[in-house]
Amino acid sequence: MKKxxxxxxxxxxxxxxxxxxxxxTAMLENAHPLWEQFRQELQSVSSLGQWTQLRDRYLSRxxxxxxxxxxxxxxxxxxxxxxxxxxxxxxxxxVEKALENxxxxxxxxxxxRQLQSERIDVTLPGYYPRRGRIHPLRRIQREMxxxxxxxxxxxxxxxxxxWDYYNFEALNMPPGHPARDTQDTLYITENLLLRxxxxxxxxxxxxxxxxxVRIVVPGKVFRRDAVDATHSPMFHQMEGLVVDAGITFADxxxxxxxxxxxxxxxxxxxxxxPSYFPFVEPGAEVVISCIFCSGTGCRVCKQNGWIEVxxxxxxxxxxxxxxxxxxxxxxxFAWGMGIDxxxxxxxxxDDLRIFxxxxxxxxxxx
Ligand code: DAH
Numbered sequence: 001m002k003k004x005x006x007x008x009x010x011x012x013x014x015x016x017x018x019x020x021x022x023x024x025t026a027m028l029e030n031a032h033p034l035w036e037q038f039r040q041e042l043q044s045v046s047s048l049g050q051w052t053q054l055r056d057r058y059l060s061r062x063x064x065x066x067x068x069x070x071x072x073x074x075x076x077x078x079x080x081x082x083x084x085x086x087x088x089x090x091x092x093x094x095v096e097k098a099l100e101n102x103x104x105x106x107x108x109x110x111x112x113r114q115l116q117s118e119r120i121d122v123t124l125p126g127y128y129p130r131r132g133r134i135h136p137l138r139r140i141q142r143e144m145x146x147x148x149x150x151x152x153x154x155x156x157x158x159x160x161x162x163w164d165y166y167n168f169e170a171l172n173m174p175p176g177h178p179a180r181d182t183q184d185t186l187y188i189t190e191n192l193l194l195r196x197x198x199x200x201x202x203x204x205x206x207x208x209x210x211x212x213v214r215i216v217v218p219g220k221v222f223r224r225d226a227v228d229a230t231h232s233p234m235f236h237q238m239e240g241l242v243v244d245a246g247i248t249f250a251d252x253x254x255x256x257x258x259x260x261x262x263x264x265x266x267x268x269x270x271x272x273x274p275s276y277f278p279f280v281e282p283g284a285e286v287v288i289s290c291i292f293c294s295g296t297g298c299r300v301c302k303q304n305g306w307i308e309v310x311x312x313x314x315x316x317x318x319x320x321x322x323x324x325x326x327x328x329x330x331x332x333f334a335w336g337m338g339i340d341x342x343x344x345x346x347x348x349x350d351d352l353r354i355f356x357x358x359x360x361x362x363x364x365x366x
Pocket of ligand 1 (some may be wrong): 280310311312313334
């Protein structure tokens with residue numbers, strides 16, 4: 001192998017990245033015919049795939065058009081060879097440079113296309129997740145709790161699964177007491193039941209602390225009732241209990257009247273009618289002037305002008321005795337009301353069942 005040839009072949013394998021090549025006029029005039037051909041083909045290269053094909057077509061080590069030209073050099077005479085070699089070398093550097101530039105261009109175009117396709121219009125309105133809402137019963141419950149808390153009450157809770165003792169016996173309803181029948185009880189065992197009211201939490205609270213007591217007790221209660229527009233085997237009550245030295249029926253009236261005027265409206269009139277509950281003496285039924293017709297008579301109050309909202313009374317001395325409070329020193333009052341019923345009144349809902357069906361069209365209105 002001749003020395004000159006070896007020089008040209010090794011120069012073919014220069015790295016692809018080259019420093020910019022300054023082309024002199026002489027070089028351009030002396031340009032290899034393949035240059036013009038290459039330039040035209042390069043113009044139609046619009047993808048990286050086509051680019052690779054073109055590169056291999058000219059520079060492939062086996063059959064590249066330029067490689068083939070280099071191989072032909074060996075057939076030239078010693079005088080022709082250096083200038084022809086020089087010309088080919090310039091061609092190769094030019095081609096490599098042009099390929100490199102074009103490659104950068106294609107890359108840039110591709111990046112631009114990608115940015116375009118991934119473009120985000122930050123001025124478009126976003127997708128809002130559907131937000132949950134507080135259930136109307138819970139809303140009313142909280143509203144009621146808040147009114148009482150502002151009056152100095154604390155919220156107390158108790159178990160839904162309750163002993164007969166707390167649900168009945170300690171509340172002055174010993175076994176066989178007729179009042180037990182008015183609360184259709186769901187028994188688990190002979191002594192264990194689903195509480196029929198929130199009143200047992202009165203006992204649990206008093207057992208745990210000395211007077212004064214000032215609590216409200218929201219919670220679920222259960223009765224063996226068939227479902228209809230005004231009955232459900234599970235519903236909600238809010239109990240209240242105040243015990244201290246010197247508490248009178250006037251405190252009961254003042255407290256409950258203030259609460260009802262706050263919950264409904266200052267115009268609401270409140271009346272206390274005699275009633276009976278074994279755990280209070282005297283017992284009362286609390287009624288308010290109809291919040292829809294103000295007492296003139298309508299469908300809601302059944303033309304009566306008044307609506308019953310709770311049972312209440314002065315805590316029976318026997319109940320105080322059961323928890324070890326001295327009824328000679330301490331007196332108190334208690335009440336119990338249906339949260340569901342109050343919610344029906346406040347939101348003008350005439351069918352209790354709708355609270356438990358979880359129809360979003362209904363729930364989303366609150
Ligand atoms: N526990 C009674 C019921 O569920 C309601 C009640 C009446 C509670 C009078 C009281 C009360 O605390 O004093 O029917």
